[in-house]
Amino acid sequence: MSGAAGAAAGGTPALGTPAAASAIGTFAASDAVELAVVERSGFVESRHIGSAVVLSPGGDVLSTLGDPSAPIIPRSCLKPFQALAVLRSLEGSGVSLDAVQTVLATASHAATTEHVAVVQSILDLAGLAPDALQCPRDWPGSSAARDALVRAGLDRSPLYMNCSGKHAAMLLACVVNDWPLDTYLEPSHPLQQRILATIEELTGETVAASAVDGCGAPVYAVSLVGLARGIGRITSALPLAPLLSPVDAADAPVDVFVSAASQPGAADGDAVEHTVALGLDRLVSAEAATLTASVLANGWAIDGPGRANTLCIDELAVFSKLGAEGVMVMSTTAASPAPGAADAAGQSAPRPTGDDEPIHHRDTAGTTVALKMLDGNLRAATLVGLTLLVRAGALTQSSVDGILPRLDLTVYGGTAPVGAIRLADTLI
Numbered sequence: 001m002s003g004a005a006g007a008a009a010g011g012t013p014a015l016g017t018p019a020a021a022s023a024i025g026t027f028a029a030s031d032a033v034e035l036a037v038v039e040r041s042g043f044v045e046s047r048h049i050g051s052a053v054v055l056s057p058g059g060d061v062l063s064t065l066g067d068p069s070a071p072i073i074p075r076s077c078l079k080p081f082q083a084l085a086v087l088r089s090l091e092g093s094g095v096s097l098d099a100v101q102t103v104l105a106t107a108s109h110a111a112t113t114e115h116v117a118v119v120q121s122i123l124d125l126a127g128l129a130p131d132a133l134q135c136p137r138d139w140p141g142s143s144a145a146r147d148a149l150v151r152a153g154l155d156r157s158p159l160y161m162n163c164s165g166k167h168a169a170m171l172l173a174c175v176v177n178d179w180p181l182d183t184y185l186e187p188s189h190p191l192q193q194r195i196l197a198t199i200e201e202l203t204g205e206t207v208a209a210s211a212v213d214g215c216g217a218p219v220y221a222v223s224l225v226g227l228a229r230g231i232g233r234i235t236s237a238l239p240l241a242p243l244l245s246p247v248d249a250a251d252a253p254v255d256v257f258v259s260a261a262s263q264p265g266a267a268d269g270d271a272v273e274h275t276v277a278l279g280l281d282r283l284v285s286a287e288a289a290t291l292t293a294s295v296l297a298n299g300w301a302i303d304g305p306g307r308a309n310t311l312c313i314d315e316l317a318v319f320s321k322l323g324a325e326g327v328m329v330m331s332t333t334a335a336s337p338a339p340g341a342a343d344a345a346g347q348s349a350p351r352p353t354g355d356d357e358p359i360h361h362r363d364t365a366g367t368t369v370a371l372k373m374l375d376g377n378l379r380a381a382t383l384v385g386l387t388l389l390v391r392a393g394a395l396t397q398s399s400v401d402g403i404l405p406r407l408d409l410t411v412y413g414g415t416a417p418v419g420a421i422r423l424a425d426t427l428i
Contacts, residue, residue: 024071024208024209024221026070026071026072026073026221026372026374027051027066027067027070027072027374029049029374031051031066031067031070032049032050032051032066032067032374033049033050033051033065033066033424033426034047034048034049034424034425034426035048035049035050035052035065035371035373035380035384035423035424035427036048036373036380036383036384036421036422036423036424036427037421037422037423037424038411038419038420038421038422039411039419039420039421039422040411040413040418040419041413041418041419042419047424048326048373048374048375048377048379048380048424049066049373049374049375050065050066050326050371050372050373050374050375050384051064051065051066051067051068051070051224051371051372051374052064052065052066052068052224052369052370052371052372052384052385052388053065053068053224053225053228053369053370053371054228054367054368054369054388054389054391054392055225055228055229055232055367055368055369056366056367056392057232057236057363057364057365057366057367057368059229059232059233061225062367062392063388063391063392065371065388068223068224068225068228068370069223069224069225070223070224071208071209071221071222071223072221072222072223072224072227072327072372073209073211073219073220073221073325073327074219074221074222074227074323074327074329074370075213075214075219075323075324075325075327076108076162076163076213076321076322076323076324076327077227077231077321077322077323077327077328077329077370078199078219078220078323079105079106079107079108079163079166079321080106080231080234080291080321081195081198081199081202081230081234082105082106082166082170082195082198082217083102083105083106083166083169083291084198084202084234084285084287084288084291085173085191085194085195085197085198086105086169086170086172086173086191087102087105087287087290087291088194088198088287089173089176089177089191089194090172090173090176091287093176093177095125095172095176097122097125097169097172099290099293099294099297099298100118100294100298100301101118101121101122101125101165101169102290102291102294102295103165103294103295103298103301103302104118104119104122104165104166104168104169104301105122105165105166105168105169106165106166106291106295106302106321107162107165107166107301107302107303108162108163108302108303108309108321108322109141109162109164109165109301109302109303109304110140110141110142110145110162110303110304110305110307111138111139111140111141111142111145111146111159111160111161111162111164112140112142112144112145112304112305113145114300114301115165115301115304116140116145116159116160116164118165118301119159119164119165119168120159122165122168122169122171122172123168123171123172125172126168126171126172126175126176127175128168128171128175128181130157130158130159131158132171132181133158133159133161133164133167133168133171134158134167134184134185134216135158135161135163135164135167135215135216135217136158136161136214136215136216137155137156137157137158137160137161138156138157138158138160138161138162139156139160140160141162141304142304145160161215162215163213163214163215163217166215166217167215167217170184170191170217171184173191174191177190177191179191185216185217185218187210187218192217192218195218196218196220199220199222199230202229202230202233202234202283203222203223203226203227203229203230204226204229204230205222205223205226207220207221207222208220208221208222208223209221214324224370224371224372225370227329227370228329228368228369228370229368231319231321231329231331231368231370232331232366232367232368233282233283233288234283234285234288234291234292234319234331235292235319235331235333235366235368236282236283236331236365236366237282237283237284237285237288237289237292238282238283238284238285238289239284239285239286239289292319292333295313295319296313296317296319296333296335299311299312299313299314300314302320302321303322306406308320308322308382308407309321309322309382311403311406311407312330312382312386312403315399315402315403316332316336316337316386316395316399316400316403317332317333317334317335317336317337318330318331318332318333318336318386318389318395319331319332319333320382320385322378322381324376324378325372325376326372326373326374326375326376326377326378326381327370327371327372327373327381328369328370328371328372328378328381328382328384328385329368329369329370329385330368330369330385330386330389331366331367331368331369332364332365332366332367332368332389332394332395333365333366334365336364336365336394336395337395337396337398337399338364338365338393338394338395338396339393339395339396364392364393364394365394367389367392367393367394369385369388369389369392371384371385371388379408379409379421380409380421380423382407383404383407383409383421383422383423384423384427386400387400387423387427388427391427409421409422
């Protein structure tokens with residue numbers, strides 16, 4: 001266990017105490033840059049500052065804003081790592097999650113009727129009742145679902161909490177592995193230890209701090225660079241079967257890293273290199289590939305109809321996941337509309353880059369952005385994230401322009417539009 005993770009997750013001091021005043025934290029305002037502004041009637045009345053990083057599919061840093069090397073708490077942006085650890089824990093048990101259940105394990109859902117039914121189905125698979133969930137009681141994020149509950153005279157429930165799918169999947173992993181249920185949120189629990197190991201494995205970092213998330217689960221601080229690296233590894237993961245021969249596969253770990261030289265198309269005789277080195281190495285994981293494919297096929301399940309993450313997944317084939325306190329991760333896929341992409345297979349003509357270096361569409365799939373708005377407000381995060389992917393040559397501007405009117409960026413005076421949430425001048 002890392003030193004940071006070894007501390008009790010519930011040991012946060014009270015506000016105003018000397019310990020709280022000297023606690024470790026994220027980057028300071030002096031290290032951030034302006035990412036977006038809110039303009040009303042020609043007057044900029046609010047400014048969103050933060051940090052961001054864009055990584056290439058191979059993990060190289062393409063651009064930075066602010067201080068992306070500072071630790072942040074990714075909040076729900078860690079859910080893909082948590083879900084992956086759950087999927088690994090189910091391996092070989094004969095119990096599995098279907099595609100939609102897999103997405104709910106990584107979702108911050110709106111608690112529509114459809115969302116809640118899937119969460120219940122995971123609990124049914126575990127043979128557990130909703131009272132086994134240790135996330136807080138909550139109202140649905142969907143206003144329609146919330147209104148329906150009120151009209152029916154019903155109350156809040158852990159089922160409606162946006163993290164309930166993650167908790168249900170955690171409980172299923174505990175049942176399958178005969179791990180304790182009552183303590184499944186303790187940092188020392190076997191499942192939470194697997195989650196921590198997965199985070200550190202894929203981010204390539206030792207966590208900088210541990211904390212308790214809003215849902216009660218352990219959450220860990222990593223840098224935006226590490227977060228982007230880990231998400232990019234998940235979204236660009238290769239299924240195990242096509243890469244290893246039956247003999248090799250029998251002796252290989254569930255997840256390995258494979259170098260570019262040993263991927264399909266490499267010279268005969270090149271060996272699979274099991275390495276955790278960064279750069280061009282790609283994760284070989286059936287579970288990670290399944291997680292990504294499930295999200296892309298069921299965008300509604302990770303967020304909700306008309307909501308930002310769902311729009312980006314359904315309209316742009318961009319793996320998108322928000323986190324509380326202004327955190328966002330986005331990663332393009334082979335189906336994302338990149339410049340010069342004539343087909344989903346990425347066999348288009350190269351596009352000019354300005355440096356006389358041609359880049360094909362297939363080379364931009366897996367481009368990943370991670371950002372944090374320092375004030376914790378997410379209202380401009382999707383706009384900024386998509387813009388950074390466009391600037392990296394991984395998305396077309398026209399495809400992004402197509403969803404911007406649905407991102408609730410208009411500022412109103414009464415019923416009339418009088419301004420907008422827009423990019424900072426440095427990003428225009």
